[in-house]
Amino acid sequence: MTSTSGVARIGAAVFAIGFSTTLAMPLFTSYAARDGGGAGGLSAAFIAYAATLIVTAPLLGGLSDRVGRRPCVLAGLVLAGLSTVALMVAPGLAALAVARALQGLAIGLVAGGATAWAAELATGPEAGRQAARAMALATAGAFAAGGLCTLMALWLLGDGEPPVTFWLHVGIVALLVPVVARLPDPRPVARVAWLRVPAFPRGTVASSFGMFAAWGVTGVTITSVPSALAAAGHPRLGPLAVCFMILAGTAAQQAIGHLPARRLSLAGLPVLAAGAGLVILGTLGASVPLLLLGGALVGSAAYGFLFVGALAAASEAASGEDRARAAAGVFLVAHAGFCVPPLLTGLAMDAFGTGPALAGFWVGLAVLCAWLAAALLRRPA
Known part of the structure; x- marks a missing residue:
C-alpha cells in the first residue's frame, strides 16, 4: 500500500466524521418545531457538540499517543455513525443533543491523532505539511458537504425523514471501518500524560x-x-x-x-x-x-x-x-x-x-x- 493511499483512507475517515456534524443541519428547525423547543431549545441541543469537546479535550488530546492512532480513528468513525443512527431512530431535539455529543467525542478523538497518523504514513520532506493540509481540507470540506447534500436531497426527493443522505452516511461509515482497520499503525504507544491542559x-x-x-x-x-x-x-x-x-x-x-x-x-x-x-x-x-x-x-x-x-x-x-x-x-x-x-x-x-x-x-x-x-x-x- 502506498503512502498516498494510506493518507487518502485516513482523509476519507476524517471526511465521514466531519460530514456527520452538519448532515442534519437543514432539519434543525424541524426538530425544534416538532418538540416545541424554540430557538433557545435548538441552541441548547446544538451546543452539546462544543460543550462535549471542551469537557473532554484535555483527556482526548493525548489519547492517540497512549492507545494508538488506529483505535482513536476507528472509535471516531463508529461514534459518527451512531450519531446519525440516533437521528434516524428518534428525530427531535433530544436525539439531536445526543448526536451532537457523539459528534463532539468523534471529532475530539481524531482532531490530533488523524493528522499525526497521516504524517507517519506519508513519505518525503513535506510529509507533515502535506498530511496537515489533506486533513484540514477533509475536515472543512466535510463540514460544507454534509448540510449541502441533505439540503439537495430534501429539495429533490421531498421532506420525508430520514433523508437518503442519512442512510448514505451510515453505509459509508460501515464500509470505511474495515478499510481503516487494515491500515498500519507504525508509531508505538507511549507513556504520556493523560491530561494535556x-x-x-x-x-x-x-x-x-x-x-x-x-x-x-x-x-x-x-x-x-x-x-x-x-x-x-x-x-x-x-x-x-x-x-x-x-x-x-x-x-x-x-x-x-x-x-x-x-x-x-x-x-x-x-x-x-x-x-x-x-x-x-x-x-x-x-x-x-x-x-x-x-x-x-x-x-x-x-x-x-x-x-x-x-x-x-x-x-x-x-x-x-x-x-x-x-x-x-x-x-x-x-x-x-x-x-x-x-x-x-x-x-x-x-x-x-x-x-x-x-x-x-x-x-x-x-x-x-x-x-x-x-x-x-x-x-x-
Whole structure:
C-alpha cells in the first residue's frame, strides 16, 4: 500500500466524521418545531457538540499517543455513525443533543491523532505539511458537504425523514471501518500524560479570542438565523446561507497563503463584523443576496483569516510540545464561542423577539471585534 493511499483512507475517515456534524443541519428547525423547543431549545441541543469537546479535550488530546492512532480513528468513525443512527431512530431535539455529543467525542478523538497518523504514513520532506493540509481540507470540506447534500436531497426527493443522505452516511461509515482497520499503525504507544491542559502563550490572547467572536457568529448563523427564517416561512434559506458560509471559508483557507498571523487576524475582524451585519439584515428581510454575501464574508473571516491567524500566532509563540497545548487553547476558546453566543442569542430570541436579539448580538460582536483589533494593534509586530 502506498503512502498516498494510506493518507487518502485516513482523509476519507476524517471526511465521514466531519460530514456527520452538519448532515442534519437543514432539519434543525424541524426538530425544534416538532418538540416545541424554540430557538433557545435548538441552541441548547446544538451546543452539546462544543460543550462535549471542551469537557473532554484535555483527556482526548493525548489519547492517540497512549492507545494508538488506529483505535482513536476507528472509535471516531463508529461514534459518527451512531450519531446519525440516533437521528434516524428518534428525530427531535433530544436525539439531536445526543448526536451532537457523539459528534463532539468523534471529532475530539481524531482532531490530533488523524493528522499525526497521516504524517507517519506519508513519505518525503513535506510529509507533515502535506498530511496537515489533506486533513484540514477533509475536515472543512466535510463540514460544507454534509448540510449541502441533505439540503439537495430534501429539495429533490421531498421532506420525508430520514433523508437518503442519512442512510448514505451510515453505509459509508460501515464500509470505511474495515478499510481503516487494515491500515498500519507504525508509531508505538507511549507513556504520556493523560491530561494535556490548553495553554495561551504570551501575545496570543487577542488572536485566540478572535476565534471566540468568529465561531460565535457561525454558531448563531447555524442556529438562530435558520430559526428566524423558518418562523418567517423560509425554512431552507438558513441552511443555504450556512452551506455557502462554510464553502467560502474553505476556499479562503486555501487562498490566503502565508500572510503574517497578526495581519490575518486584523483583516478578519472587520470582515467578520460586516458579514454578520449583512447576515442579520438578510435574516430580518429574508433577502437571499444579503444572506449569501454575508455568509461568504463570515465564512472567509471565521474559517479563513481568523482561524489561520489564531493557529499561526499560537504556533509562532510556542515551541515543541507546547505548540500542541497552544493550539488546544485556540480550540478551547473557539468552542466556547460556539457555545455561549448561540445559546444567549437563542434565549434572547424567545424572550424579546428576533429583531432585538439579533441586533443586540451584533452590537456585542462589534464591540468585541473593536477591542480585539485595538489589542492586536498595541502588540509589537
